[in-house]
Amino acid sequence: MDNNVIKGKWMQIKGEAKKQWGKLTDDDLDVIxxxxxxxxxxxxxxxxxxxxDAEAEYHKWEQSYRN
Structure with a gap:
């Protein structure tokens, strides 16, 4: 998925990011x-x-939105 697509759908998928990475705060997600x-x-x-490692983890997570 293109980074622009992630940015465009961020409000919809930031909850999924929170589930994936529970240490990220709501403020972190807003800043991201x-x-x-x-x-x-x-x-x-x-x-x-x-x-x-962080980039690899991001790409693995991003792949789940391509499928």
Whole structure:
């Protein structure tokens, strides 16, 4: 899924992001606003992931919306 699609549907799917990553706060999700780089950064911050691991996790999650 294109990052623009994630941004466009963010209000609809941010609940799913919250389920996937429970350590993200509502404020985090509002700041992220569907932007991949912000989400990856928050995953690094909240979960202690490397950038590569956070990006891999994002892409795995993103794939679920392609199907």
């Amino acid at each position: 606003a569907g932007e991949k780089d912000k989400l990856v950064g928050k995953l690094q911050e909240r979960y202690g992931h490397t950038k590569e």
